[in-house]
Amino acid sequence: MGDHYQTLGLRRDATKAEVKAAFRRSALRDHPDRHASSTDSAARADAARRFRQASDAYHVLSDDRRRAEYDLRLRGSASSYARTSSSGWASSSSAPYGYGYGYGHGGGSWRRTPPGAGAGAAAGSIDWEFLLKAVTRRGFLINLGFASVLLSGAAFLDGSILEIWNMNNSGKSFEDVIESIEKAKKDAERR
Template identity: 75%
Template structure:
């Protein structure tokens, strides 16, 4: 995987799925290894195969909504630079170029916060995964059930023991235990 997927397919960043598919088909027709199989130039065959792999990878990412959203997140310029020449298209997180890191600085700037290097994009990816959301839903159902059950038990106690508090009932139980022990 290398370079900018949009650039590989010759597309703008706001290209539709239909445009992505059409651009991939054009590249596939031009660069497919079978089209160059009979070429006597081994370097030309290898270059066509490499271009086809890049186009295939670009199509795989840009045609899948989730993968494209993650890829577009990586394409956002980092907070340390506003120069279009330093954008890290296609290099991924943590890859350094000319001594600079593509990771964003944590909110709050330098000092102790800078040494922590909290990765906000990783947190966003983690909390939006299907497994995390299912576990979060399950935990909320369990907590809601526990809260409901706790309130219900108190209401049942009040219905069956009108006029008595829980403490009074516990005192009477202790008195009965003491009486049994004395016998």
């Protein structure tokens, strides 16, 4: 997989409009339909390859979430995610994300490499990329919200029970009441 920014001829801080314009220029130049009448099969194949790369780059760089993940992978030289095909690592002619315009995308699946298998992975180190992805998933955030509602409800009930106790037993603490109950039990046993 090449550098998506380099594929589209962009700087790393390019805006979405610049990404879209660069992809359109590349698509107009390299689209397979534009080269379909060419007699040179190598030129057609090269144009199709460049178009695949440009469409893959556009697919990643035009979406904020995918672009952030891609930039994170670029910053860290060894990624903990890899796309595999039936023959092992994905070739440069297939899409790294399994999307695009239907050219050379097939047979792959996402898998997480085992801990410690990545290049430079230290034993017992925290995989921050995986942790960030895990805690920003919709399901996790919904469960976190639900748990916070339950905990605040429990805290409210605890405070409410204490207030009800104080209203019904003014001037007495819980310990005083327990002592008086135990005293009443001992008196009842003696009789």
